[in-house]
Amino acid sequence: MHEDLTAVHVDQFLAHPPEKVWRALTEPELFARWLMPADIKPVVGHRFHLHADPKPAAGFAGGPVPCEVLAVDEPRLLRISWGESWTVTWRLEPEGRGTRLLLSHEGFDPDDHFEQISRRIMGGGWRTGVLNRLTAVLDEL
Numbered sequence: 001m002h003e004d005l006t007a008v009h010v011d012q013f014l015a016h017p018p019e020k021v022w023r024a025l026t027e028p029e030l031f032a033r034w035l036m037p038a039d040i041k042p043v044v045g046h047r048f049h050l051h052a053d054p055k056p057a058a059g060f061a062g063g064p065v066p067c068e069v070l071a072v073d074e075p076r077l078l079r080i081s082w083g084e085s086w087t088v089t090w091r092l093e094p095e096g097r098g099t100r101l102l103l104s105h106e107g108f109d110p111d112d113h114f115e116q117i118s119r120r121i122m123g124g125g126w127r128t129g130v131l132n133r134l135t136a137v138l139d140e141l
Contacts, residue, residue, distance in 0.1 A: 005110035022075035034133040
């Protein structure tokens with residue numbers, strides 16, 4: 001299978017029920033603890049900003065990143081726009097006593113050097129640091 005240069009896909013089991021994971025995705029104070037500060041609300045059309053740290057290797061100066069909630073199906077699906085060209089979708093599927101989290105971060109330009117650096121950095125971040133922080137927040141709830 002070839003690598004998808006336009007997206008990051010993560011498939012992760014979380015030992016927490018979907019309703020608890022949903023809270024971490026949609027409550028601003030919890031969201032800030034595992035991803036970054038943002039006034040997120042699970043309402044289609046809600047606009048907010050992610051307050052991101054600089055990533056010089058990816059050509060990103062940091063600061064507020066404009067986002068919009070594109071789709072909500074509580075507690076199964078949340079899709080947001082991320083900046084001008086990306087979307088992030090979280091799908092939650094009940095699995096035993098936990099949740100299968102399927103994340104897709106899409107819209108990377110395969111022909112743009114900085115976009116591909118961003119995809120690699122974000123892919124590593126989603127799979128390690130972000131999921132570890134999300135799990136820690138869920139464990140505390």
